[in-house]
Amino acid sequence: MEREIGYLSFLDREHTIAGPDFSRWLVPPAALAIHLSIGQAYAFSVFNLPLSRLIGGGASAPGDWKLSTIGWVFSVAIVFLGLSAATFGRWVERVGPRKAMFASALCFSGGFFVAALGVSTHQFVLLLLGYGVLGGIGLGLGYISPVSTLIKWFPDRPGMATGLAIMGFGGGAMIASPLATMLMARFDHIAPHGVAPTFVTMGALYFAFMMFGVFTVRVPRDDWHPEAGRAQTAAQRRAENSKRVSEQRRAENSKPVAGAARGREHPNVVAREHPNVVATEAIKTPQFWLLWVMLCVNVTAGIGVLGQASPMIQEMFPGVITAAAAAGFVGLLSLANMLGRFFWSSLSDYIGRRATYATFFLLGAALYSLVPSTGHAGSVALFVIGYVVIMSMYGGGFATIPAYLRDMFGTIQVGAIHGRLLTAWSTAGVLGPVLVNYIREYQINHGVAKADAYTVTMYIMAGLLLIGFVCNLRVRPVDQRYSIDARDPVTA
Amino acid sequence: MTARTRIHLAIAWTLVGLPLAWGVWQVFRKSLDLLR
Numbered sequence A: 001m002e003r004e005i006g007y008l009s010f011l012d013r014e015h016t017i018a019g020p021d022f023s024r025w026l027v028p029p030a031a032l033a034i035h036l037s038i039g040q041a042y043a044f045s046v047f048n049l050p051l052s053r054l055i056g057g058g059a060s061a062p063g064d065w066k067l068s069t070i071g072w073v074f075s076v077a078i079v080f081l082g083l084s085a086a087t088f089g090r091w092v093e094r095v096g097p098r099k100a101m102f103a104s105a106l107c108f109s110g111g112f113f114v115a116a117l118g119v120s121t122h123q124f125v126l127l128l129l130g131y132g133v134l135g136g137i138g139l140g141l142g143y144i145s146p147v148s149t150l151i152k153w154f155p156d157r158p159g160m161a162t163g164l165a166i167m168g169f170g171g172g173a174m175i176a177s178p179l180a181t182m183l184m185a186r187f188d189h190i191a192p193h194g195v196a197p198t199f200v201t202m203g204a205l206y207f208a209f210m211m212f213g214v215f216t217v218r219v220p221r222d223d224w225h226p227e228a229g230r231a232q233t234a235a236q237r238r239a240e241n242s243k244r245v246s247e248q249r250r251a252e253n254s255k256p257v258a259g260a261a262r263g264r265e266h267p268n269v270v271a272r273e274h275p276n277v278v279a280t281e282a283i284k285t286p287q288f289w290l291l292w293v294m295l296c297v298n299v300t301a302g303i304g305v306l307g308q309a310s311p312m313i314q315e316m317f318p319g320v321i322t323a324a325a326a327a328g329f330v331g332l333l334s335l336a337n338m339l340g341r342f343f344w345s346s347l348s349d350y351i352g353r354r355a356t357y358a359t360f361f362l363l364g365a366a367l368y369s370l371v372p373s374t375g376h377a378g379s380v381a382l383f384v385i386g387y388v389v390i391m392s393m394y395g396g397g398f399a400t401i402p403a404y405l406r407d408m409f410g411t412i413q414v415g416a417i418h419g420r421l422l423t424a425w426s427t428a429g430v431l432g433p434v435l436v437n438y439i440r441e442y443q444i445n446h447g448v449a450k451a452d453a454y455t456v457t458m459y460i461m462a463g464l465l466l467i468g469f470v471c472n473l474r475v476r477p478v479d480q481r482y483s484i485d486a487r488d489p490v491t492a
Numbered sequence B: 001m002t003a004r005t006r007i008h009l010a011i012a013w014t015l016v017g018l019p020l021a022w023g024v025w026q027v028f029r030k031s032l033d034l035l036r
Helices: A006-011 A024-051 A067-095 A097-120 A124-144 A147-153 A158-186 A192-216 A226-242 A247-265 A269-273 A286-306 A309-316 A323-351 A353-376 A380-409 A414-421 A423-445 A450-474 B003-035
Strands: none
Touching (some): A024 A158, A024 A192, A067 A097, A067 A124, A067 A423, A097 A192, A147 A158, A147 A380, A286 A309, A286 A353, A286 A414, A286 A423, A286 A450, A309 A353, A309 A380, A323 A380, A323 B003, A353 A380, A380 A414, A414 A423
């Protein structure tokens, strides 16, 4: 079925197998092209106000969409991200990264075009179906498509490789937010607030950028591993030299080449260290659900800060922090979120995944409990530094999870398993804001001062992180009976 | 690594690095308000 359209055969997995000259360092930029694009989702809020004033112009008028209604577009997109990642994970593993990235680009850009039609005709259902459903499916496909390929290319540094890609998702919002603002200002005279033409332009731009990723990505040969790649390069160099020296010298040089060939015959050591568990079996293991809870509490706690960052810093430091400075604080948190994805996931390659998550949960719980006190003490610097570290660990939690999954379940269907685990993100995306807003409202209704209400919320977030810490402690290697190696020795 | 691969690598990293650097700069510029 996948190969029935001949002119699209370049998307097939067998047409994406890397040649001998291919550098594995081309795969991270290919993955970044996808993640930087779909990361736009986090900047959707930049459209909220203009979308609520399409009829009224300067202010909302009767018939305009309410902000609470528009808020559903982002929520639906995140829910469909999780659902599509969970549903299409095995398909992505089967067809390879190029076809999955292409499908993601079609859905994500198509979502913008349908949403533009919805804005032009002022039909909310089209906006919701376009950006929320179709775009959300593009987000899910795009998020998981490069993960397993990166892990296969970088068995020696899986944390760093997937961290680089997932860092792009954090960075995407930083590009999309000012880009959308610029485009809306540019197209303001064409359509109300320039929203519809901005959607069309962004859809086209992102499609082109994602195509760069589609055409760049390659999968490694089955027998490829980093040492073999280096040995082959050395062998090629020696072969070139041998043309310029005598027959006897060339014969001497051939000895190490033979050694290198023997090296290539060695099995991939990293792959041997882990069981190979398929997605349907992985969800039957306690390890999968422990990791699910860990991701869920980490995201819930992070959303608790992100969602309240701007009012929190202003109410903690009244008269000191202006609205503009608070916006700067939110920007700084986004930056910490992005850089933390790369830093913590790379560090996990050295200190291990378990130690990395133990740091997130313990240091996180301590900071969530202590940082509000620095606010009460009037120290802006300590307050900002504390939350910068917290947000770096929020991003780090996202970026390190694929490598943790690789350690637990092997590489055979790590993308599909990651897809299923992302339902924890969807759950936290709904649970986090509801929990935070409910606790805060409850506190304020019971006479707690606004600044103190944040403190209680942070204590509850610290408690959630301690649950994550216990789950992390309970993670043990997966029982070999779940591995396909134990079931089918021929496949192994 | 061949010269062609090196050129491909340079183009690929520039293509993703430039927009990312621009986005980071935009955020950093806004964050300076916090210091004022």
